[in-house]
Amino acid sequence: MIDFSLTDEQKALRDMARDFAKNEMIPKAEHHDQTGEYPMDILKKAWSVGLMNLHIPARFGGPEMADLDEIVIVEEINAACSGMATAILANNLALAPVLVGSSDELLKKWIEPMTTEFKLAAYAVTEPGAGSDVASIRTTAKRVGDEYIINGSKMWITNAGVSDWMFVLTKTDPTAGHKGMTGFILDSKSAGVIIGKKEKNMGQRCSDTRGVTFEEVKVHKSQRVGKEGDGFKIAMAAFDHTRPAVAIGAVGVARTAMEHAIRYANTRNAFGKPISANQGVSFMLAEMARDIEAGRLLCWQAAWMMDHGYKNTYQASIAKAFCADMCVRICTDAVQVFGGYGYNAEYPVEKLMRDSKIFQIYEGTSQIQRVIISKFLNDGKGIEGPNL
Ligand SMILES: Cc1cc2nc3c(=O)[nH]c(=O)nc-3n(C[C@H](O)[C@H](O)[C@H](O)COP(=O)(O)OP(=O)(O)OC[C@H]3O[C@@H](n4cnc5c(N)ncnc54)[C@H](O)[C@@H]3O)c2cc1C
Structure with missing residues (x-):
């Protein structure tokens, strides 16, 4: 039911x-x-x-x-x-x-x-030379006795500068492609972990995003996450949980942009009437509401499937692609509803438009979500919808 x-x-x-x-x-x-x-x-x-x-x-x-x-x-x-x-x-x-x-x-x-204690963690997968193409990362972990020695660098790592520990994806067998990858929990204060400067990003400016370099970092074998070679599989399985959450974040931002746009459209007058009395504006607002409702349902579906033991990769990618693109469009339209005031930092929608863009980039870009969706379609899966 x-x-x-x-x-x-x-x-x-x-x-x-x-x-x-x-x-x-x-x-x-x-x-x-x-x-x-x-x-x-x-x-x-x-x-x-x-x-x-x-x-x-x-x-x-x-x-x-x-x-x-x-x-x-x-x-x-x-x-x-x-x-x-x-x-x-x-x-x-x-x-x-x-x-x-x-x-x-x-x-x-x-x-x-x-x-029991306030602690922060970071997810360190992306590298300067590999983001979408996770299997091409170059950070290595070499087994020496009971330890691994990690060398390499990561880029765009959220909370890197404030973290107590990181999940770090490495190559333990650089010749084995995605089957040669292994994840570790690593203490961020370990010798040889060099945290870069806080990046100046377009939006979400208070979030801490940094590069991290690993120079001969020693990590005990007990800090390995799963078996050697399972890192790629584990990192991808994690996306099934995290993508619906990122997608609903985009719904939240879009919802706020819509609320500002509705309020403004009902109070700003042009040609002797509120601008919302023009179909050109009210249809923009109606489409915002339509897409926010649709996006929320996609997120709920993807999360519900995970909670009920169904594989949700296809639905999670659809939710992420739809909500991220919808959020950018709605925030851009909200700026449009505000006219010149929308372009100004004293009004709230300017921040929302800057903040929205990252949803199309992190946790797999909007193109990568389409790559995943296409793969399901080309393999003859997914077309039936949830396929429960
Ligand atoms: C603010 C911020 C926070 C982040 N936080 C984290 C974090 O905490 N941990 C972490 O590990 N990473 C994090 N990332 C990294 C983020 O996940 C990557 O930036 C993202 O996956 C894209 O990788 P890339 O930047 O290397 O772009 P690339 O992979 O180089 O892609 C560049 C462009 O090419 C397109 N493209 C690539 N391959 C294909 C393809 N096969 N088909 C079609 N188009 C393609 C992409 O869609 C994109 O438009 C963060 C990034 C930012 C900006």
Whole structure:
């Protein structure tokens, strides 16, 4: 049976996230956008009220939240400020491959402490020479006795500068393509980990994005995530969890842009009437509402499938591609509704338009989502929809 209603628990989560967004995030969003200052206090509060580390299993003291529960929260905090939200949610991204591939021993040592202490983590996969083409990464991990020695560099790593640990994807067998890849948990303070400068990005400016270099970094074999050679498989499986969450973040940003556009269109007069009285403007608003509703349902579907044990790669890519593209379009249209004021940093939609662009780039670009969707179609899968 299809049921689109949220449970009482999900409504409570949404209301808690909405209150946090309203009281803690929105009042400081402009300041952090203008200064690029990392919102550490807000992250600490987010951790203390239970908005971080959402999937840590209950047996390690975590909330073991379902993906659908998570995305109800993620929409709300992105609607407030997606720069802060990216910083808050980076732990979920780093945890995803670790939870997919790790032994209980590894989880006990590295993950359980995150439920009692405020700790930050980063997901370090992209490199200066390889982003979409993950199998072409060049960071190596060479086994020497009970340790591996890691050399190489990563690029665009969210929370790298503030992290306690990183999930790092390496090549343990550079001759074996994607089958020669292995992930590790690495202490960010290890000797030989060199953290680069904070990058100046177009949007989501308070989020911490940096390059990281590894020079002869020693990591014990017990910090390996899964088996040697399973790294690519683990990193890709993690995307099935994280893409619906990134996609709903785009829904949150688009929703805020639409709300501003509706308010403005009903108060701004031209030719003796509110601009919303023109079909050219009201249709723009109607299309925003249409696409936000459609995007949210795609995200809910992809998350629901994961929670119910179905493989959701196809639906997660559709949600990510649709929502990211829709978010950029809606934020651009919101600027259009505001006219000249929309182009000005004193008005809210300028930030939203800058913030929106990254949704088409991180967690697999909009083109890569289309590559995945096409592959399903060309293999004769996916056309039937959820195929439950
Ligand atoms: C703010 C920010 C935060 C990020 N956070 C993280 C993080 O925490 N951890 C992490 O590991 N990475 C992170 N990334 C990296 C991000 O995931 C990559 O930038 C992204 O995957 C694209 O890789 P690339 O930049 O190397 O572009 P490329 O892979 O070089 O792509 C360049 C262009 O070519 C297109 N293209 C490439 N291959 C194909 C193809 N087969 N078909 C069609 N088009 C193609 C792409 O779509 C894109 O338009 C972040 C990036 C940014 C900007």
